[in-house]
Amino acid sequence: MAPAVLPAQNVAERLINRMKSDDKNGDGKLTQAEFTGPDRLFQQLDEDGDGVLVLAEAAQKLKMLRERIGEIRDLNAGNTDARPQRMVPRQRTPIISGVGRRQVKPDYENVRYSDHERHVFDVYAAKTEGSEPAPCMIWIHGGGFRRGDKSEGSLFSTNFTSNGIHFVTLNYRLSQHAIAPACFDDCARALQFIRLNAEKWNIDKSRIAVGGGSAGAGLAQWIGYNDDRADPSAVDPVARESTRVSALILLNAQTSYDYRWIKTHIPGEAWKGDGLQELFGYQVEKVDDLSEEKHRLIEEYSPINHFTKDDPPSLFYFRRSRDPSIAEKNPMDGIHHPIFGLELKKLADEMNVRCDVFSVESPTDLAFYNRRWDHAIGFLKERFEMK
Template sequence: MTRISLKHAGIRLLVLSTVIAVTCPGWADEKPSADERLQKLLKRFPDADKNKDGKLTREEVQEFRQKRQRPRDASAEPTHANVKYGKHERNVLDFYQAESDTPTPLVIYIHGGGFVGGSKKMNPRLVQNYHNAGMSVAAIHYRFIDGEDILLPEPQRDGARAVQFLRSNTKEWNIDPKRVACYGGSAGAGISMWIGFHDDLAEPDSQDPVERESTRIQAIGTIGGQSTYDPIKIKALVGGRAWEHPSIFKAYGVTTAEEALNPTAEQQKRYDESSAITHLTKDDPALYMIYSEADGPLPANARPGQGIHHPNFGRDLVKKMNELGIENVFVYTGDNKSGASPQAMLEFFQKQFAKVK
């Protein structure tokens, strides 16, 4: 088989015409009739039959081929890049505007990295999928914890500030402020949940117009998210040494297990404020959760931090959200990360946006 590679962000795609040539030998020399060739294509690619009438036209083949090709360059680069939303050098975001005559829903991507690393760079194909669904996309950076001046929940507050900034630009960027979702993995998941569950941080009387905007969102998506960043609760919930993750210590400026597990009243207050589940109330948005880390008890020789994406975090959320009557979806894929579908999360956001009046 001859492969024609189109390189973009590490993606290699097989052009549909190559598949057609292999699947239907004789296409080029026209031995089979046109109808026979189309019938063979229909059996190979039933989704190409757009109107589902059981007959495939050349126009349907052409449209199907175009959809299978790589995203256009327009979705590879942000419409607005590295826009400042706060004072710190990492308070920047990228915005990918969907083409629409009416205001679009907004999905905000928040990267993971243990609050000490990571990037807002997005997969162009994922951006294109959201654009195809009529949604604009933003991706943010936030302050990293340093164990001294920047502790939790400062990254969470940066995420909330980004939501406010984006809402302050709804007219310029054609955003529907009533339809906003946040999602991310690991630390980005924790920030997304914190924004979604926390009481509104809007300050109507602030001299800063951004601070007057609401931080409330309509949907949340997470991948390997932590319901709590309280090391005492993590130890009880997950076991092993997950609570000894280096970022947990750095997040609160502690250096020993003794300090972490015996917090002062002020430190416990910081634990509670930084943990999303602490803020969960019955009026909070629906949540779509994906977990893929190994399930069950952690091994006796577990490393410090092992289990920090354990599905027990999600089960803890399911239990409390069910008690409060909040819609939630828990997806456990085991070690098969490919079982977690970004498209399913996108469709979940669509469902939640459709409820907004």
């Protein structure tokens, strides 16, 4: 009888071949627009939410998952008495289709922080001893401001909750719903709403960090580097709450959304990105005709323009090399290039604010990137003064 692993491997090979055929320009990467498979599978394989699948990495993940499933099936087909008892509960563990990580259900789901259908967040409660309020990490999903969902946070929420840190992941209006500043305002309000209601989830409102991947990282920075939006005289109690945070955790981030800044600092054509055009409502062919008002809007919502010496420390993790030539070869590598973080680090170093930028230059660096949550949580525990 053929080993049970073979059918699973065939499924993986079919998916890999499908992705290869989707790669029409042969650059070894796929955007979601190029990917012909299910949107959910793309989002699950896109671990860092930067809107790009590296085919070699995605293929390896699929193969590993299918081999694992095949081994479990093979084990189930044999003598159950011979199975190690520790394997039994693993068969009942919910596994997301397409990736070998558990999807955890939030403790509080779709908590509404304003009126739009996208104005919701999920809370994953920390595992703590005693009743003292615990610190919180707020995660903002990526997707080029045009797609994405808070559910991506479920894939790594336990990294935080198992270490005594509450984890909140939120949705915000996308560009097709409303252009900037809508998504920025949404994320700031979500933070204020969480602070106002912190007691409901046993959150220590004085120890809150924010972070995100790609677009979410930019939204997090804008909150973290901006002046406090608290308005003590506001009629709305949410608006009275502070937007200052303790730290920033950022994956494949942009530090500016100004096409002029990007054109100056990032080689290639990243500055022409569709996501930027849709975020601010302009056409790249007509940038020479943009009004002063539109330019002021772009400048206002570019995080690097707000960085000051009293801002929180930032950790930048990039899944790319610092080599500028990769940005010339592929705009998607350009819009997620470490240069964004390195330019902000120059300001941070001048102001003596901690800003660490990690990129992938070697297999050792890639191994570190894959263990980024361990590093980030150690950093947060230090910031939160946790034991």
